[in-house]
Amino acid sequence: MTDRMSNSPLERQVIRVMAENPEDGKGAQRQRSNHLKEACRIVEAKFGLQKLSNLGAKHVAAVVALWKEAHAGKRVLENKLANLRWMVRKIGKQNLMPRSNKELGVTPGARHTRAGKIVSETTWQAIQNAVQHPVVHAQLLLARYFGMRFEETALFRPHKQIDGNRVWINRGSKGGRPRFVVIRNQHQRDALAAAARAVAGAGLGLIPPEMRTFKAWADKVYEMLRSIGVGRATDTTFHDLRRTYAVERMHEILATRGCSWEEAARVVARELGHNRTEVLDWYMTDADASVPESDEADGAAA
Secondary structure: OOHHHHOOHHHHHHHHHHHHOOOOOHHHHHHHHHHHHHHHHHHHHHHOOOOHHHOOHHHHHHHHHHHHHHHOOOHHHHHHHHHHHHHHHHOOOHHHOOOOHHHHOOOOOOOOOOOOOOOOHHHHHHHHHHOOOHHHHHHHHHHHHHOOOHHHHHOOOHHHHEEOOEEEEOOOOHHHOOEEEEOOOHHHHHHHHHHHHHOOOOOOOOOOOOOOOHHHHHHHHHHHHHHOOOEHHHOEOOHHHHHHHHHHHHHHHHHHHOOOHHHHHHHHHHHHOOOOOHHHHHHHOOOOOOOOOOOOOOOOOO
16 A cells, blocks of 8 residues: 555545544454445545545445455455445445445355354353353353443443343444343353342452453463363353343244344344344354253343
């Protein structure tokens, strides 16, 4: 990339938008920057666009068309569309892109690992019995019964993120987007109680105060989990607990609400922090329908 290109007016505006919204990890931010600068070059070359405020449907359509031609059927296309969708949302032009990639004629790219992987009840019980550390145990429960990602569980603050019958998930969430999950059963209440017992003090997250960084804690936890047989080597990962929640929740909604698959997927996608329901296709792939049974919802519906 030349200096002239990197300093173009449109790219400078994109850089400013990203600086005002420093979301996700450094790697994700670098990827987003590269994808959005590529989009800038496309609309600058084709239309001579100089201001993001003038971005319109034809500009977005041109970018999407070129990306589809270059990356048909590949995961990179989904990532590029996700980053473009992020930008139009940040500049208040979210209507320029549909929420679903299906509406753009884009089918999900192949995900070659862990599609539909869930944790059986037998394995889940063995994991719980093997984990002695109260914080790690609480993190596992939050992943299993609320569908949280690892970082979301580590940064969870029980004294601040529980609001009546809702649990808000905002720290460590993808894209910095807050979401909530309604407390529906005793498993979830027990998970929240375990988290409250594990924190060092009110207002603090689950990472022990002696751990100076999130990465240091993550490395320690993953090493601890590998020692009890939780990791890729044994075909069971921490993230599989989130997948198990997704599959179980889908079955629960379909069985109790009498709604369509798409309607159920919208609920579960929101609870997981995904914008697109297509992700649920991957979560459900080859997943055994006989997932561990949860208590029937006894709280307000999500």
